[in-house]
Structure formats: C-alpha cells, structure tokens
Amino acid sequence: MFLEQPIDKLPSTSQTTIKRFKKIGIKTFFDLLNYFPFRYENYSLISSIEKAQPGEKLTLKGKIIDKKEERTKKGLRLQKFLLYDGTGKIEIVFYNQPYLLKVIPFEKEVSFAGEVNEFGKKIIMTPFEWEVETNIHTGRLVPIYPEKKGLSSRVIREKIFWLLSQLKENEILEIFPKEIVSYNNLLSEYLAYQNIHFPKNRELAEKSKKRLAFDELFVIQLSAFLVKKEWEKEKVGHRFLVSGKHLTRFLDFIKNLPFQLTGAQKRVIKEILNDLGKEKPMNRFLQGDVGSGKTVVAACACYLAYLNGFQSLFMAPTEILAKQHFQTLSSLFKNYPIKIGLQTRTEKINKKRKDNEVIFDFDIIVGTHALLNEKLKFSRVGLVIIDEQHRFGVRQRALLKEKGLNPHLLTMTATPIPRTVALVLYGELDISYLDEMPKGRLPVKTYLVPQEKREKAYQWIKEKIKNENASVFIVCPLIEESEVETMKSVKAAKKEFENLKKIFSEFKLGLLHGKLKNEEKNKVLLDFRNDKIKILVTTPVVEVGIDIPQATIMVIEAAERFGLAQLHQLRGRVGRSNKQSYCFLFTTSNAPEVIERLTFFSKTNLGIKLAEYDLQTRGPGEIYGEKQHGFINLKVASFTDYELISKTKNAVNYFVAHYQLSQFPLLSQKIKEYQIKQITRD
Numbered sequence: 001m002f003l004e005q006p007i008d009k010l011p012s013t014s015q016t017t018i019k020r021f022k023k024i025g026i027k028t029f030f031d032l033l034n035y036f037p038f039r040y041e042n043y044s045l046i047s048s049i050e051k052a053q054p055g056e057k058l059t060l061k062g063k064i065i066d067k068k069e070e071r072t073k074k075g076l077r078l079q080k081f082l083l084y085d086g087t088g089k090i091e092i093v094f095y096n097q098p099y100l101l102k103v104i105p106f107e108k109e110v111s112f113a114g115e116v117n118e119f120g121k122k123i124i125m126t127p128f129e130w131e132v133e134t135n136i137h138t139g140r141l142v143p144i145y146p147e148k149k150g151l152s153s154r155v156i157r158e159k160i161f162w163l164l165s166q167l168k169e170n171e172i173l174e175i176f177p178k179e180i181v182s183y184n185n186l187l188s189e190y191l192a193y194q195n196i197h198f199p200k201n202r203e204l205a206e207k208s209k210k211r212l213a214f215d216e217l218f219v220i221q222l223s224a225f226l227v228k229k230e231w232e233k234e235k236v237g238h239r240f241l242v243s244g245k246h247l248t249r250f251l252d253f254i255k256n257l258p259f260q261l262t263g264a265q266k267r268v269i270k271e272i273l274n275d276l277g278k279e280k281p282m283n284r285f286l287q288g289d290v291g292s293g294k295t296v297v298a299a300c301a302c303y304l305a306y307l308n309g310f311q312s313l314f315m316a317p318t319e320i321l322a323k324q325h326f327q328t329l330s331s332l333f334k335n336y337p338i339k340i341g342l343q344t345r346t347e348k349i350n351k352k353r354k355d356n357e358v359i360f361d362f363d364i365i366v367g368t369h370a371l372l373n374e375k376l377k378f379s380r381v382g383l384v385i386i387d388e389q390h391r392f393g394v395r396q397r398a399l400l401k402e403k404g405l406n407p408h409l410l411t412m413t414a415t416p417i418p419r420t421v422a423l424v425l426y427g428e429l430d431i432s433y434l435d436e437m438p439k440g441r442l443p444v445k446t447y448l449v450p451q452e453k454r455e456k457a458y459q460w461i462k463e464k465i466k467n468e469n470a471s472v473f474i475v476c477p478l479i480e481e482s483e484v485e486t487m488k489s490v491k492a493a494k495k496e497f498e499n500l501k502k503i504f505s506e507f508k509l510g511l512l513h514g515k516l517k518n519e520e521k522n523k524v525l526l527d528f529r530n531d532k533i534k535i536l537v538t539t540p541v542v543e544v545g546i547d548i549p550q551a552t553i554m555v556i557e558a559a560e561r562f563g564l565a566q567l568h569q570l571r572g573r574v575g576r577s578n579k580q581s582y583c584f585l586f587t588t589s590n591a592p593e594v595i596e597r598l599t600f601f602s603k604t605n606l607g608i609k610l611a612e613y614d615l616q617t618r619g620p621g622e623i624y625g626e627k628q629h630g631f632i633n634l635k636v637a638s639f640t641d642y643e644l645i646s647k648t649k650n651a652v653n654y655f656v657a658h659y660q661l662s663q664f665p666l667l668s669q670k671i672k673e674y675q676i677k678q679i680t681r682d
C-alpha cells in the first residue's frame with residue numbers, strides 16, 4: 001500500500017515542508033494525490049528562440065551563456081540570464097531572486113516558461129517558471145495549486161510529480177464496478193489522477209475532472225441512499241391513526257383556523273399526514289420561503305400527534321423564536337384542551353418540580369434546539385419539529401436515538417436550497433416545498449439606494465411613519481462572525497444607533513443586538529410589537545423568523561456584504577401583512593458586479609430564484625457561509641452540473657440494485673469518511 005504511506009516518507013523533503021503538508025490535512029501520499037490544482041497555465045508550446053514573438057506564452061530551452069545582477073534606479077535587483085539554443089539568444093529577466101544566480105547553472109540544459117516581451121528594442125522573457133534538466137514546471141499545461149501555510153505551488157507540483165512517477169497503474173484502484181466506468185464513458189481512475197495534475201491537453205484535464213467529480217457525487221449520493229435505507233428499517237413506537245374520528249377532528253381543526261390554508265400548505269399537510277400514518281419514522285424537510293406559513297403546517301402535525309396521544313417537541317434556534325412559537329401555538333390551540341409548555345434557559349416548564357422528572361402532561365413542548373440536550377426525560381414523544389434549521393440529517397437523528405427517541409421528524413427552513421443542491425446533499429430526506437404565499441400578500445418593493453440619495457430615503461421614511469404609522473427595521477452592516485467580531489458589530493450597531501437617534505429624533509428608537517440579555521431583547525421586541533418603538537435598529541443577526549406583521553419598512557446597511565439568501569431573510573421580516581412593504585438597500589459600493597447582484601435582488605422576490613443566482617455566480621459556500629450552516633462544499637464537482645448529478649444518481653441506483661457495498665472496500669472507506677465529515681461539521 002504505497003499510497004497509504006505517511007507524508008513523512010517523501011524523499012528529499014525538508015521537515016518544514018512535511019509539517020506544512022500536515023497542517024493542511026495532507027497526512028498520506030493518498031491525501032497528497034487528492035490535492036487538486038484549481039487551474040493550469042498553458043506553457044505547452046516549446047519554441048525556438050528565433051521564432052519567439054512578443055506577447056506569446058511559451059517555453060524556451062537552451063544553455064545559459066551569461067548571467068549577472070543589475071540594480072534599477074529604484075533599487076530593485078534584477079537577475080539576468082542569457083539563454084542560447086542554437087537559433088538565437090534571449091535575455092531572461094527575474095526580479096529580486098538573487099539565489100537564482102547560484103542555482104541556475106551554465107552547461108546544463110535549462111527550460112524557462114514565461115511570456116515574451118518587448119523591452120525597448122530588445123526582446124526579453126519574463127519567466128513564470130524554470131527548471132534544470134527536468135520536465136515538471138515548463139513545457140506543458142502547468143498545474144497551479146492553492147497555496148496555503150507557506151507551501152508554494154512549485155513545491156506541491158514537484159512532490160505530486162514524484163508521487164505520480166512512482167505509481168503503477170494497478171495502484172490506483174477503481175472505486176466502483178468497471179461497467180459503471182465504461183457505461184458513463186469515464187476515464188480510468190489511474191488516468192484521471194495522472195491527468196488532473198499533469199494533463200496532456202485541455203480535453204484530458206476536463207475528462208479527469210469529470211471522472212473525479214463523478215466519484216465525489218457518487219459517494220455523497222450513495223451515502224444518502226444508505227442512510228435512508230438504514231432509517232427505513234427503524235420503526236416508530238406507534239403508528240399515528242390518520243383516519244376515522246381522528247381525521248374528522250383534524251379536518252374540523254383546519255376548518256376553524258383563523259385563515260384559509262393556501263394550496264401549497266394543503267398539499268404539504270397531505271404529504272406529512274401520509275408519512276405520519278406509516279410505521280417508519282418520517283424524515284421530512286420542509287422548505288418554504290419566508291412568510292409562506294410553515295408554522296401552521298407544523299401545528300397541524302402537532303395536532304395529529306395530540307389526537308393520537310403523543311407529545312410533540314417544537315424546537316427553534318433562539319429563545320425569542322421559541323417564545324414566539326409558544327405564543328402562536330397557544331393562540332392556534334386556544335379552544336382545544338392541549339397543554340403547551342415553554343422550555344428555554346429562562347423559562348422552565350418544570351420549575352416547581354424536581355429535575356429530571358418525566359415530563360408527561362404536556363402535549364407540546366416548545367424550546368430551543370438545545371431542548372434535546374436538557375436533562376428532561378420524555379415519555380411519549382411521537383413528533384419532533386425543528387424550525388429554521390438549514391441542515392438536518394445523520395447527526396440529529398443520532399442525537400434523538402441517544403435519548404431513546406425514534407419519532408417522526410419534520411425540519412423546516414426558509415433558506416432556499418436550489419433543487420440540485422438538495423438532491424445531492426439531502427438525498428436521505430423527503431422534501432416538501434411551500435411555494436405559494438398566503439393570499440393578498442404584496443411583494444415587498446425593493447430599492448437600491450446610492451449614497452447620494454440616503455437623505456431623501458430617510459425623509460421618505462419619516463413621512464411614512466408620520467402618515468401611516470409604519471414600523472421600521474434598520475439593519476447595521478454585517479461584520480465577520482467570530483467572537484471578537486461579534487463585539488465589533490455590537491459596537492458598530494451602538495454607534496449607528498446614536499447616529500440614527502439624531503436623524504430620527506422625533507421618533508422612539510430601540511436597539512437589538514446579540515449581547516443583550518434575553519429579558520432586554522424581549523422587552524425591546526415587545527415594545528416594537530406594541531408600537532412603543534417605531535424604529536428597531538439591529539445587528540444583522542435579526543432573529544430569523546421574527547413575525548411582526550405591522551413592520552413595513554426594512555433598511556439594510558452595506559447591503560453588498562450580504563449574500564442574496566441572507567438579504568432575502570432580512571427582507572422577509574416585512575411584507576407579513578396585506579399592507580405594501582418596502583426594503584431599502586444602502587450601499588457605498590460602485591462595483592459593477594455588486595450593483596448587478598443587488599439590482600437582481602431588488603427585482604426578484606422568490607427565494608429559490610435568488611439562491612440559484614447565487615449558486616451560479618458565487619458558489620454554494622458563499623451563499624450559505626459554509627461554516628455557518630455546515631454545508632459540505634464540493635471539491636471537484638459542481639452543484640450547477642445537473643447532467644452529471646443525474647448521471648451519478650442513476651449510477652447509484654444501478655449500484656445498489658446489483659452490488660453490496662462490502663464488496664468495495666475503497667468505496668466503503670470513502671463513504672465512512674464522508675459520513676464522519678458530515679457529523680463533525682455542525
């Protein structure tokens with residue numbers, strides 16, 4: 001197992017370099033082989049000096065017949081080499097690399113890859129790479145690697161070149177059956193690795209990338225399939241009865257709701273009822289744009305759980321949202337004998353009891369995502385709802401299992417996830433889409449406001465507050481999210497708050513940020529809700545999901561710093577009643593791509609359209625903030641390559657119909673690695 005050898009075994013490599021490799025997670029030869037270039041420089045044209053033309057990028061080979069150092073007037077040191085190849089001479093000029101005078105010798109054959117330039121009357125070469133007697137850095141499509149922790153692309157290239165030269169064809173095994181390789185017209189694994197690093201031509205580079213992308217998507221989708229199958233073997237404690245008197249009472253409940261459900265809500269409720277009637281636990285992921293009415297859908301599921309004598313846990317990401325859900329559910333169920341409890345850090349349902357007591361007399365327990373970490377013992381949980389979770393999967397299900405629970409599970413998110421992303425990353429889940437807004441909702445009118453129109457916008461907002469009693473959110477600029485930075489953004493918000501107090505001196509303003517105590521947060525929000533505060537200034541962490549229907553104006557500072565999905569979340573805080581709402585994007589940027597992106601946003605009200613735009617132009621990592629939500633970023637494959645995604649999906653189906661995973665140790669290993677990565681990420 002040559003490839004399993006530790007990276008320390010690299011020959012003629014300094015300890016510093018070895019350490020640096022380890023730092024970026026390259027521990028074995030195989031890891032190194034999987035460190036891919038992100039582009040290539042084309043120096044494959046090898047020319048004679050005589051034929052080299054200014055402007056060309058090419059490789060020249062010959063002998064050094066003179067070398068010297070010169071200083072420019074500005075003190076820059078130039079190293080000049082005179083190269084001769086039998087057809088002519090050319091000067092090769094380096095900047096500030098005096099050591100080259102020692103390492104580039106006379107007598108031996110030297111190659112230079114670079115650009116030919118005119119310098120006054122002279123023709124010179126500005127080199128990109130050079131080498132003596134080897135054939136790694138010049139005369140080819142030269143791979144460029146991401147440089148990290150002091151590792152240069154040149155060093156990485158050299159080591160990988162050595163590694164590939166040691167590899168025999170039988171040392172890189174196919175991870176799945178040969179017929180999948182041939183059916184999909186894929187390069188062999190061996191050729192793919194050779195050519196992703198040192199491609200003979202562009203076409204081969206593309207084909208290797210495609211092969212490795214195929215592998216990547218195959219592993220992720222097979223993993224999802226296996227997880228799903230594993231889950232399907234599980235059984236819920238008791239099946240929910242969805243017919244007879246339960247159904248009658250359920251339909252009555254729907255009829256008595258304060259509003260009529262949208263078509264999409266009805267459809268999704270049907271999908272959920274269908275799941276709930278089964279013995280295997282539901283694993284449904286509900287995607288619905290902000291304001292599409294997910295809460296009431298979840299409430300319906302809770303009601304059915306109640307009718308069947310089961311408890312529901314309803315979890316939200318923050319205390320404020322938990323409290324809001326508690327209030328919403330209490331009001332939806334006010335005419336029903338359903339007992340609802342709120343359990344957060346500050347509100348305990350078992351205040352008066354001993355700790356660890358079995359909680360049995362609540363039908364619905366609302367809490368934060370931490371609910372499952374609490375010492376509460378649940379007795380008859382049949383349904384778990386997780387709200388505003390961008391990601392759900394292997395880990396949460398495992399957590400529930402640890403608690404001895406195997407309930408039906410409904411996860412909800414307002415972060416729109418493009419269908420291809422969902423298809424790849426959430427293959428183990430059943431997905432429902434709420435793609436319709438409640439009747440009468442008006443799209444939020446969105447404007448991009450350049451700096452010079454700021455005053456006018458403030459003036460307009462003042463009029464709206466005076467004449468129409470509008471309530472206003474003002475979101476402060478987004479600053480990085482680490483702990484230190486949180487302090488910075490709180491500081492920025494406080495400063496902006498003081499500034500805005502002067503501008504809007506005739507109105508009452510409130511400030512909301514993450515460092516406020518919960519009671520303070522609740523008070524500010526309550527005042528805003530009750531119209532005692534007209535303008536709420538907040539850090540960008542405005543709690544997702546806050547529902548304050550009379551707020552009709554949203555102002556977002558430094559809008560260019562947000563991804564479209566985030567902007568959409570923020571905008572979703574208004575437009576929650578039948579009044580016309582407005583969103584103002586302030587920006588000081590003039591960059592064309594910023595203006596284009598924000599203009600697109602101002603014209604588009606559908607979350608999913610925005611997510612797809614972001615995916616096309618910025619990549620998924622940037623839409624969601626990889627760290628923030630734990631999305632796995634693809635390494636070689638792309639979420640926009642729908643064709644490859646569907647091909648790999650078919651290949652997975654073929655594989656599971658004909659083979660056992662255990663027949664493919666390498667694949668098993670990859671699946672295991674992927675699953676570990678998934679669990680340890682969030």
Ligand code: ADP
Binds near residue numbers: 261290293294438439
């Ligand atoms: P989200 O999907 O963003 O969580 P909510 O569940 O908070 O949305 O619902 C947004 C608002 O719309 C709430 O005030 C809710 O009462 C209301 N609502 C939900 N469904 C309907 C409907 N079918 N008709 C009218 N209003 C609705």
Ligand code: MG
Binds near residue numbers: 387545
């Ligand atoms: Mg919500």
